[in-house]
Amino acid sequence: MKKILLGNEAIVQGALEAGVNFVSAYPGTPSSEIGNIFGDIAKKHGVYFEFSTNEKVAMEASIGASFSGLKCLVAMKNFGLNVASEALIPFCYTGTKGPTVIIVADDPSCWSSGQSEQNTRAFAYLAHIPMLEPSDAQEAKDFTKLGFEISEKYNLPVIIRITTRVAHQRMPVEIGTIKKSSTKGKFVKDVKKYVTMPPRVLEMKEELLEKMDKLGGDAEKSKWNVLTGGNGKIGIITSGVSYLYIKEVLDKLGLNMPTLKLGFFNPLPRKKISSFIKGLDKVLIVEELEGWLEKEVNILAKQVNPELKIHGKDVLPISREFNADIVGPAIAKILGKKWKKSLEIGNWKLEIPKRYPRLCEGCPYWFVFSAVKEVAPEGTIFGGGIGCYMLAGFPPHGIQDYLLCMGSSIGVAHGIKKNSKQKLITFIGDGSFFHAGIPALINTVYNKSNPLIIIMDNRITAMTGHQPNPGMGKTGMGENSEEILIEDIVKACGVKHVRVIDPKNISELKATIKEFLDKKEVSVIVSKRICALWERRLKRSEKHGK
Amino acid sequence: MGNKTFNIVITGTGGQGLITLLQIVAEAATIEGFDVKTAELHGLSQRGGSVNTHIRIGEKVYSPLVPLGSADLILSLEYLETLRAIPYSNSKTTFLINCYSLPFVGTISEKEIDRRLSELIKSDKIIIAASEVCRKELGKDVLGGIYLISYAAFKGLLPIKPESIKKAIARIIPKKYLDINQKAYKLAKYAN
Numbered sequence: 100m101k102k103i104l105l106g107n108e109a110i111v112q113g114a115l116e117a118g119v120n121f122v123s124a125y126p127g128t129p130s131s132e133i134g135n136i137f138g139d140i141a142k143k144h145g146v147y148f149e150f151s152t153n154e155k156v157a158m159e160a161s162i163g164a165s166f167s168g169l170k171c172l173v174a175m176k177n178f179g180l181n182v183a184s185e186a187l188i189p190f191c192y193t194g195t196k197g198p199t200v201i202i203v204a205d206d207p208s209c210w211s212s213g214q215s216e217q218n219t220r221a222f223a224y225l226a227h228i229p230m231l232e233p234s235d236a237q238e239a240k241d242f243t244k245l246g247f248e249i250s251e252k253y254n255l256p257v258i259i260r261i262t263t264r265v266a267h268q269r270m271p272v273e274i275g276t277i278k279k280s281s282t283k284g285k286f287v288k289d290v291k292k293y294v295t296m297p298p299r300v301l302e303m304k305e306e307l308l309e310k311m312d313k314l315g316g317d318a319e320k321s322k323w324n325v326l327t328g329g330n331g332k333i334g335i336i337t338s339g340v341s342y343l344y345i346k347e348v349l350d351k352l353g354l355n356m357p358t359l360k361l362g363f364f365n366p367l368p369r370k371k372i373s374s375f376i377k378g379l380d381k382v383l384i385v386e387e388l389e390g391w392l393e394k395e396v397n398i399l400a401k402q403v404n405p406e407l408k409i410h411g412k413d414v415l416p417i418s419r420e421f422n423a424d425i426v427g428p429a430i431a432k433i434l435g436k437k438w439k440k441s442l443e444i445g446n447w448k449l450e451i452p453k454r455y456p457r458l459c460e461g462c463p464y465w466f467v468f469s470a471v472k473e474v475a476p477e478g479t480i481f482g483g484g485i486g487c488y489m490l491a492g493f494p495p496h497g498i499q500d501y502l503l504c505m506g507s508s509i510g511v512a513h514g515i516k517k518n519s520k521q522k523l524i525t526f527i528g529d530g531s532f533f534h535a536g537i538p539a540l541i542n543t544v545y546n547k548s549n550p551l552i553i554i555m556d557n558r559i560t561a562m563t564g565h566q567p568n569p570g571m572g573k574t575g576m577g578e579n580s581e582e583i584l585i586e587d588i589v590k591a592c593g594v595k596h597v598r599v600i601d602p603k604n605i606s607e608l609k610a611t612i613k614e615f616l617d618k619k620e621v622s623v624i625v626s627k628r629i630c631a632l633w634e635r636r637l638k639r640s641e642k643h644g645k
Numbered sequence: 646m647g648n649k650t651f652n653i654v655i656t657g658t659g660g661q662g663l664i665t666l667l668q669i670v671a672e673a674a675t676i677e678g679f680d681v682k683t684a685e686l687h688g689l690s691q692r693g694g695s696v697n698t699h700i701r702i703g704e705k706v707y708s709p710l711v712p713l714g715s716a717d718l719i720l721s722l723e724y725l726e727t728l729r730a731i732p733y734s735n736s737k738t739t740f741l742i743n744c745y746s747l748p749f750v751g752t753i754s755e756k757e758i759d760r761r762l763s764e765l766i767k768s769d770k771i772i773i774a775a776s777e778v779c780r781k782e783l784g785k786d787v788l789g790g791i792y793l794i795s796y797a798a799f800k801g802l803l804p805i806k807p808e809s810i811k812k813a814i815a816r817i818i819p820k821k822y823l824d825i826n827q828k829a830y831k832l833a834k835y836a837n
């Protein structure tokens with residue numbers, strides 16, 4: 100039976116069919132639906148699910164569950180793996196007990212990402228971790244299951260690296276049977292396996308490299324590294340969603356070029372690639388973002404076909420996602436053909452006024468931004484962070500002078516304030532505060548600088564689609580939990596000037612901002628009011644008796 | 646339809662229900678036995694920014710993205726946003742446009758949008774007051790999308806029968822909102 104699934108839904112289905120027991124995630128587009136769905140269905144399938152405080156903690160939760168023998172899935176967006184890498188890299192050394200698959204979602208073209216256009220493939224090299232790249236929703240499901248098989252066989256965690264156009268692609272996907280799950284684990288002590296202390300740590304590295312070497316043998320035989328197309332002297336090597344654009348372009352050109360589609364990014368099937376390029380005159384490597392596959396092919400060609408002309412980033416961009424309109428001209432070019440643009444309407448690059456994303460109607464941030472704008476003296480620096488509150492940077496607000504990553508609005512504020520007398524107000528969301536703001540706040544107190552920090556406590560992680568966080572008293576599976584009060588944490592960190600304000604009390608808010616801007620020590624306003632969209636949704640579901 | 650894919654681009658703003666429409670069309674296409682691939686965006690764009698979604702229907706579909714100049718049908722939920730979809734059109738593309746504006750600071754006048762639309766679109770252009778009809782009859786602008794897609798099916802602008810759209814609506818829309826969505830579908834049936 101087939102059912103239309105979103106790439107991320109297909110991953111959930113794949114994990115359930117593989118018999119996953121334990122799922123931990125941190126939201127981030129384009130990966131968020133994986134956690135959202137597990138939040139809804141985990142109980143029904145006897146699976147444990149949590150939204151963890153951040154990605155490192157999510158990774159660690161699954162590591163613990165894996166050590167206890169459970170089958171684990173971890174999901175996050177690309178930046179999340181930066182946070183989680185601290186735990187991931189030694190996890191590759193210890194290896195898994197229960198098979199573990201990690202879904203990491205990249206976002207070429209930054210459709211839903213500030214920060215950077217990160218290419219997570221780099222972690223394959225850094226961590227020596229197996230990495231698979233599906234190209235459509237069906238493969239997203241198949242590769243998730245394959246990931247669990249590989250993990251089971253080699254006791255290694257496996258990354259499935261997806262991109263926006265895979266995660267948010269829908270297609271009919273073959274549905275299989277879901278395995279029964281149990282969440283009973285047992286940690287069996289094994290110091291040699293779980294303790295990465297020297298000198299054992301170096302033996303562990305050798306064992307890891309050996310495992311990867313063996314897995315390389317499997318990769319050579321895997322049906323997921325597949326040769327398609329006919330014969331010819333000009334070939335294509337590709338992976339991920341790019342394969343779909345190539346199929347489309349070749350169809351359009353009426354060509355059947357030999358194409359090697361790689362499901363494995365790490366380890367690469369080097370022999371298979373070598374034998375593919377041996378007989379070619381020219382090869383085009385079609386990969387989104389940085390050309391690492393191209394580098395590998397360059398190395399292999401030196402041995403087996405030094406005359407081979409290798410094209411890739413000379414005809415394709417390093418930045419921005421691909422599509423048929425980008426891949427088409429590149430293929431035509433290496434064939435010495437003309438690419439007929441399908442675009443018929445000329446001069447369409449007309450200026451259309453930009454429609455900026457904006458705060459929702461009734462959003463509590465409206466009050467905060469307008470109060471800040473009104474009372475902040477000329478020249479005040481405004482620190483920004485990742486979340487709905489980054490809309491501070493768009494009109495009509497225009498109060499955001501730097502923006503890097505989750506939590507850094509505080510960390511960077513300290514660095515600026517330490518060296519300058521300029522006034523500084525910095526914003527951070529409740530989700531971001533729990534995620535990575537707390538160590539930065541402690542640092543600000545400990546190392547004595549005095550920014551004004553406004554914590555935008557809208558009672559939820561809003562931007563990524565309303566996931567629960569530790570301030571809400573609800574877990575990812577909807578269970579009640581301790582409601583952790585932000586102001587208590589702030590006080591415990593040693594902040595002397597703390598006030599919790601409902602931003603609708605705009606005069607109190609303004610007076611407090613003025614007062615706190617003159618403090619010699621760091622000050623914190625917790626602007627506490629529920630996200631308007633979420634509030635409306637809660638009311639609606641009450642009305643409908645959800 | 647042969648081997649050719651039928652390409653649809655839906656354009657509008659975050660919050661207008663573009664993803665629901667995409668799900669309905671995709672579901673309806675599979676009811677009729679077609680292959681289908683779609684592309685959508687989540688996240689920042691949900692907060693009232695410009696969005697477009699792609700749906701491709703055919704015997705066998707590879708890429709989820711509609712290439713430039715290759716749309717057979719452009720469904721526009723918001724008047725100005727139509728302009729942003731023009732690069733996907735060619736001389737045979739049908740535009741089905743909701744006569745509905747969500748203006749913002751710095752936008753251009755409706756007259757200017759009109760001027761550009763008639764200058765740039767040489768193919769069929771159907772403008773209907775989908776959201777307005779739904780507001781008057783059902784009290785909800787946002788049903789304009791369902792009206793628009795149903796209208797497209799009834800007028801033969803889609804390679805999908807209205808009956809399949811109806812079935813898909815019943816499968817995709819949550820029970821508590823189904824009735825009102827079915828009413829929007831029926832309104833489109835009797836539109837002239």
Ligand SMILES: Cc1ncc(C[n+]2csc(CCOP(=O)(O)OP(=O)(O)O)c2C)c(N)n1
Pocket residue numbers: 125126127128154176178179182485486487488505527528529530531532555557559560561562563
């Ligand atoms: C390391 C990392 N993980 C996840 C994300 C994705 N992300 C973007 S915004 C956001 C939510 C922030 O929530 P909160 O701080 O509560 O702000 P709100 O959206 O509610 O204003 C997340 C998780 C990210 N950018 N970086």
